[in-house]
Amino acid sequence: MFWILIVALAGLCSGIFGLPMKFTKRWKWEHVWSMYAFWVLLVAPWVIAFVTVPNLIQIYHDTSWQTLGLVAMFGTLWGIASLTFGLGLAYMGLAIGYSLMIGLIIVSGSLLPLVTNPSSSGLTKQVMVLITGVIVMVISLVINTIAAKLKENGLAEKTQAVSRPVNSFGIGLLLCVITGIVGCCLNYSYIYGDSIRVHAVELGASNAFAANSILPIALFGAALLNMGYCFWMVNKGRTWHLYFAQGNKRYFIYTLGMVVWAVGIAVFGIAAANMGKLGNSVGWAVLNASAIIWANVIGVVCGEWKGVKSKTISILVTALFIMILGIAIVGFANSFAN
DSSP: OHHHHHHHHHHHHHHHTTGGGGGOTTSOHHHHHHHHIIIIIIIHHHHHHHHHOTTHHHHHHHSOHHHHHHHHHHHHHHHHHHHHHHHHHHHHOHHHHHHHHHHHHHHHHHHHHHHHOTTOOOSOHHHHHHHHHHHHHHHHHHHHHHHHHHHHHHHHHHSOOOOOOTTHHHHHHHHHHHHHHHTTHHHHHHHHTHHHHHHHHHTTOOTTTGGGGTHHHHHHHHHHHHHHHHHHHHHHHTOGGGGSSTTTTTHHHHHHGGGHHHHHHHHHHHHHHTSOTTHHHHHHHHHHHHHHHHHHHHHHHTTTTTTOOHHHHHHHHHHHHHHHHHHHHHHHHHHHHO
16 A cells, blocks of 8 residues: 555645646746646656666667657657647636546546556456446546536636637547547556666666656657647747746746656656556556545635535535545555555
């Protein structure tokens, strides 16, 4: 259970990484997201890997191009999901979009590796328990969606309703499905890059940190993709000046705080490598479920649920308790597997 708790704490990093966006009001989304791509997807992975893994360049030199290519490919596919995630929220709204996409990401990232991973052991008792835990998490997400929708509707009565793009549901649903499918691909980078981790140990890396050698390769393509799209948007809108407008330069420092996400993913990779055969599936489910819990808790602390009816809060609390139950069941599956 030690590594389950570690991944649950890592979920905090995913749950709070967007907080700096609350303090960058004079930047547009593409300005903030370009800095997220630069700090979090490009700079942080290399810094983490170089600090924790000795002989890093030698490890990559000894690794086959096929393995490096697979890791980079899955990471780039995940990079597409990071873009469609934001667009999906714009079309579907936070209440439905966030829960739908995270739910699909949990299901695909936890269950698909059981089918596609060459080392999968089939439909064992451990796998059945894992599937049960994931189902409980999805039930929690449905209840969480109800609470979020009630909150959104309640606040809309007090303020001007948020506008949605025309014909948004069909496009939004498609974006959510795309995000849910390719959003699990970062997990596959760790699955198919495990030989990199093993070789890192052979060249002197600690078992605890060897998985960090996968991170820079996995996120490099995603970084270029996200930065490219954001800079294209900035150029299209002719808003380059907003980066350095008076009072905006400090935003570069604020967005540096989003690096906590990369720390959380690094911790996930370390934990998954130490959790046995079901490590990637179990870790992925716990990481994302925990992120939802932390995101909701932070939202309450920051006053996002202020003025919401007590009935809605009760539904939210129920959803969070069910999510914790799902995490416990998934953790139980992992204890069976080892």
